[in-house]
Amino acid sequence: MTTRAVLTGCAQGLCLAVIIGLSVESALAESFSDASTLGDDELVLQGTGTASYMFWDIYDAALYAPADASREAIIDAEVPMSLLLEYRRAVDVADIRKATWAALDKQYKAQARAALRPRIEAIQNAMVDVTEGDRYRLDWAPEVPRLSLTLNGNTRFVSDDARLARAYFGIWLDEPPLSQELRDALLSRTD
Secondary structure, three states, X not given: OXXXXXXXXXXXXXXXXXXXXXXXXXXXXXXXXXXXXXXXXXXXXXXEEEEEEOOEEEEEEEEEEOOOOOHHHHHOOOOOEEEEEEEOOOEOHHHHHHHHHHHHHHHOOHHHHHHHHHHHHHHHHOOOOEOOOOEEEEEEEOOOOEEEEEEOOEEEEEEOXXXXXXXXXXXXXXXXXXXXXHHHHHOHHHO
């Protein structure tokens, strides 16, 4: 096989990967189209992505916020937003907790983590094991303030704690995030 044939094959493979990537993003956006409002606020899709562990896709994610929201305002939880996670496989709540603390341990020093721990545990105590197709939705309305977590449309947790909202959304959006690739995908509209 010639070098030119190899390069042509690679270019075709890259084009196919881009087409597949665009169709996956489009399918994710369509799947998550029900998150376009939060109370009276109109939210737009900021980005979608898939969380993976090793070679398994764990969940698809979509982030919604106002069209004019800056990246900083989203990360600082200064604007209304929704984060949707639709699971592709069963996941134990213990694994969700472990992933949460893996991110928070990197983001916060020990004293700040200790102050956050009761708040994080409150929301995590409302969580349960998930199966394929289950959908968690995290909503934040800062003007109320109201943070809510639903599972398949059923409210599991509600709080007025702005610090908890910033920290919990921060698992995906703050530095360093749970997954840099997923963070970049979720915030892709704000670039």
